[in-house]
Amino acid sequence: MDEKEILNILSKGENHTTEFKKSQTSITKDVYESVCAFSNRDGGNIFLGVKDNGEILGIEPNCVEQIKKDFVTAINNSNKMYPPLFLSPKEYKIEGKIILHIYVPVGTQVSRCAGRIYDRNNESDIDITNNEELVYKLYARKQDTYFVNRVFPEWGLDVLRTDLIDKARKMTRVRSDNHPWQSMDDEELLRSAGLILMDRESREEGITLAAILLFGKDTTIMSALPQHKTDMIFRVENLDRYDDRDVIVTNLLDMYERMSEFAKKHLSNPFVLDGMQSVSARDAILREIISNSLAHRDYSSGYVAKMIIEKNRILAENSNRTHGYGNLDLNTFQPFPKNPAISKVFREIGLADELGSGMRNTYKYTKMYSGGVPQFVEGDIFRTVIPLNDAATLKSGPKVSDQDSDQVSDQVSDQVSDQVSDQDNSIALEWEILKFCRKPKSKKEILDYLGYKNRTYMTRKILKPMIESGKLTYTIPDKPTSRLQKYRTVE
Numbered sequence: 001m002d003e004k005e006i007l008n009i010l011s012k013g014e015n016h017t018t019e020f021k022k023s024q025t026s027i028t029k030d031v032y033e034s035v036c037a038f039s040n041r042d043g044g045n046i047f048l049g050v051k052d053n054g055e056i057l058g059i060e061p062n063c064v065e066q067i068k069k070d071f072v073t074a075i076n077n078s079n080k081m082y083p084p085l086f087l088s089p090k091e092y093k094i095e096g097k098i099i100l101h102i103y104v105p106v107g108t109q110v111s112r113c114a115g116r117i118y119d120r121n122n123e124s125d126i127d128i129t130n131n132e133e134l135v136y137k138l139y140a141r142k143q144d145t146y147f148v149n150r151v152f153p154e155w156g157l158d159v160l161r162t163d164l165i166d167k168a169r170k171m172t173r174v175r176s177d178n179h180p181w182q183s184m185d186d187e188e189l190l191r192s193a194g195l196i197l198m199d200r201e202s203r204e205e206g207i208t209l210a211a212i213l214l215f216g217k218d219t220t221i222m223s224a225l226p227q228h229k230t231d232m233i234f235r236v237e238n239l240d241r242y243d244d245r246d247v248i249v250t251n252l253l254d255m256y257e258r259m260s261e262f263a264k265k266h267l268s269n270p271f272v273l274d275g276m277q278s279v280s281a282r283d284a285i286l287r288e289i290i291s292n293s294l295a296h297r298d299y300s301s302g303y304v305a306k307m308i309i310e311k312n313r314i315l316a317e318n319s320n321r322t323h324g325y326g327n328l329d330l331n332t333f334q335p336f337p338k339n340p341a342i343s344k345v346f347r348e349i350g351l352a353d354e355l356g357s358g359m360r361n362t363y364k365y366t367k368m369y370s371g372g373v374p375q376f377v378e379g380d381i382f383r384t385v386i387p388l389n390d391a392a393t394l395k396s397g398p399k400v401s402d403q404d405s406d407q408v409s410d411q412v413s414d415q416v417s418d419q420v421s422d423q424d425n426s427i428a429l430e431w432e433i434l435k436f437c438r439k440p441k442s443k444k445e446i447l448d449y450l451g452y453k454n455r456t457y458m459t460r461k462i463l464k465p466m467i468e469s470g471k472l473t474y475t476i477p478d479k480p481t482s483r484l485q486k487y488r489t490v491e
Helices: 003-011 030-040 061-075 132-141 162-174 186-192 209-215 218-224 252-266 281-296 340-348 357-370 402-413 422-436 443-450 455-468
Strands: 018-021 044-048 090-094 097-104 118-121 124-127 196-198 205-208 230-235 244-248 271-274 277-280 305-310 313-319 375-378 381-387 472-474 487-489
Touching (some): 061 097, 162 252, 186 196, 252 281, 271 357, 271 422, 281 381, 357 381
Antiparallel strands (some): 090 097, 196 205, 472 487
């Protein structure tokens, strides 16, 4: 680029690919925001030492080298710019004044500046981090990086199951009674979800692999992606092999339900108090780890995704297009959707929430469920570990029929906990008491912890049966009614 070209650009003013920054003595933070926005949009040119109106101010000569150094250092710092970029300011002398030119190419990945996502709109850098729809569209623009956006122009809508599309349409009522998909036909819904795209080479439109995975017939899925499967394993007694197993090969909606049903069959379901409401922490955990496994796995890999329920943990594994390695920290984690089209559908139909909420929810409900802390390990294989206590895989209390269990689960999902049976409430209370009484507690302490005032009901219906069944023991067994009496969990 020569002086004439630069002056020509400056004369046209700022636009969606051109930005001017004063930065006469030091580089300002908004320079990095512009770098991020250009990388996320169409690329562009940034000129340092220039006013917003195109007037050349120039950079102080004794500051030029420091500005260069600071910029290169920051742009390669993953805490400042992620993924790190390799850009170098180029020095020009225009009309006797020094300016720096930074060319930012279009990024192949979504860029973040200090954890925030910026996009370019005319001559402005817009922070879109909290705008779910704009973030999704940004990821979709970079579709070439997503394996599930592979287009199949040779296949029509007849390879998809209309009943599954209709099921998804109905499930959107979780988000809104007037969700736009409810008034769309099948093709309109697929287009709205980004599941019909144009093949770059043939320039023909077609359904994507994501559409096939979500709504395809089983034969179609196997033709498009023969390695697609999930292995569910329950291993508590037979440690050499397994006690129960289900290898699931089907569409993602049915796979979600089968994975959930398998796990619920083998995990106890004590209802816990979330504020004043009784909730199923088990179901909440399963929702997050199952949706994460299905929405964010790397489908190009032949690695078989699995979920293993053991005596002391749940281990979920799936192939992963990693953005880093090691344990993820809840406080510093920056979420990246691995398959934006699938993630969008999951959010719209209520199987997932906004990006990044899954980890927070898993932390919250794991603490309620087992008192432990979940572990998320980023790598080529993404691993989620949910710690369990002994009671999780040992059904406590009266046996509940499958029909009753399904009814309770549905009720929890619909947030109608007021219809949960007295029997299930008792199980919930027992679970809470057993956790609380690992160290001896008085009756008053138990009542205060649970927020109950009915001392008689608690004694006759809950504490006494737990003593008789051997779940609790007295600290003063020969004087059951002693005012110093306390209750302790039998380990």
